[in-house]
Amino acid sequence: MKFLLDLLFRILQLFTEPYFLLFLAAVIIILLKRKNKRKNLRIGIGILAVLLSIFIGNGFLGKLTSAYLQKNYANTQVSKxxxxxxxxxxxxxxxxxxxxxxxxxxxxxxxxxxxxxxxxxxxxxxxxxxxxxxxxxxxxxxxxxxxxxxxxxxxxxxxxxxxxxxxxxxxxxxxxxxxxxxxxxxxxxxxxxxxxxxxxxxxxxxxxxxxxxxxxxSDFIDTEITVFPNSYNAAFTFVMLKEIVGIWQVKLYNSLGMNG
Known part of the structure; x- marks a missing residue:
């Protein structure tokens, strides 16, 4: 059971890798083209990949993940x-x-x-x-x-x-x-x-x-909302997405009594 769940989460973590997402979109489009599937579907997948890249690269998704991961720890001060x-x-x-x-x-x-x-x-x-x-x-x-x-x-x-x-x-x-x-x-x-x-x-x-x-x-990371996507936003967003997948894994394993 744990082996299968470990494998599942390794696969999920692949979806937090930018190159894998682009590779996956390209493979799907190529397969659909070879099987003469509808052109509109291929175009739709291509547009979806572009929109996802923009959504990640313009900092918006990074802002959401940054708040989820870090907002509870921003006010900690050693002197208190x-x-x-x-x-x-x-x-x-x-x-x-x-x-x-x-x-x-x-x-x-x-x-x-x-x-x-x-x-x-x-x-x-x-x-x-x-x-x-x-x-x-x-x-x-x-x-x-x-x-x-x-x-x-x-x-x-x-x-x-x-x-x-x-x-x-x-x-x-x-x-x-x-x-x-x-x-x-x-x-x-x-x-x-x-x-x-x-x-x-x-x-x-x-x-x-x-x-x-x-x-x-000790430190915090965040993204900046920009008109044009950039690698800075994308890099930090993918780092934080990987961390969220890790949190899901901890919570699931704890609920199943598989940690410890």
Whole structure:
């Protein structure tokens, strides 16, 4: 059952890929032409593909998906969350880049590190204990957890306050392996730091494993309404559409008891 559902969602995610949609439209039109189907139908599919491209590229669909994914996290501020006395800040890795055999955190990672450190600093400057749990192995030779740890120490964090979870390869595993560590520590509170567009799915997965974190969105993405479609709008819209498919998958698996 799970195998079939995994396959279904992989297929659904294909529909969040721009090249696949264009390829699909072209294949349908070619097949209809070879079978001498109605010309009007082929034209209609072509027009539909163009309209969909415009709808995605002019930023309108991106605005809708951006609001759905991020609006609940736009007002979170670290300075308002000082009530708990022994928290753990969980920060999710954002990928690793390898340029000329030199590995660096992906561009998304830096806003996450800054947000996590700001929250950590608020506690430490008041002489309150606080830990940072970095979650992510990534696909490089050096784990995201290790790269983040080096950066946090350079910022001024104590090495003793850093916990590295370096096994997870995706958000599901971030939640699974981090929750195991958190249950051993039993902190007073858990803050979750990741990008705004990623937060809804991440929170849902942590809740699946019995952790109810306080969201701290580190960055946000949005599109601009434009007369002419552009690649900026299209790229961010497809990123957010993929995230929505992921949220549907989490909700369905939770309802069927297939997560955890």
């Amino acid at each position: 969350n000082m009530a708990s006395q022994n928290p753990v800040i969980v920060v999710l890795g954002g990928g690793v880049t390898d340029i000329d055999n030199i590995e660096k955190p992906h561009i998304l990672s830096y806003s996450r590190m800054v947000t996590a450190y700001q929250l950590y600093y608020e506690y430490r400057k008041n002489n309150l204990p606080c830990k940072i749990l970095i979650s992510g192995k990534g696909r490089g030779q050096t784990s995201e957890a290790e790269l983040f740890s080096d950066s946090f120490i350079k910022m001024g964090a104590s090495e003793a306050d850093i916990i590295k979870e370096d096994k997870s390869m995706n958000t599901y595993e971030n939640a699974k392996y981090s929750s195991q560590i958190l249950k051993q520590i039993a902190p007073s509170n858990v803050y979750l730091v990741t990008s705004g567009f990623h937060m809804k799915r991440a929170v849902s997965l942590f809740q699946t494993f019995g952790i109810h974190p306080v969201p701290q969105a």
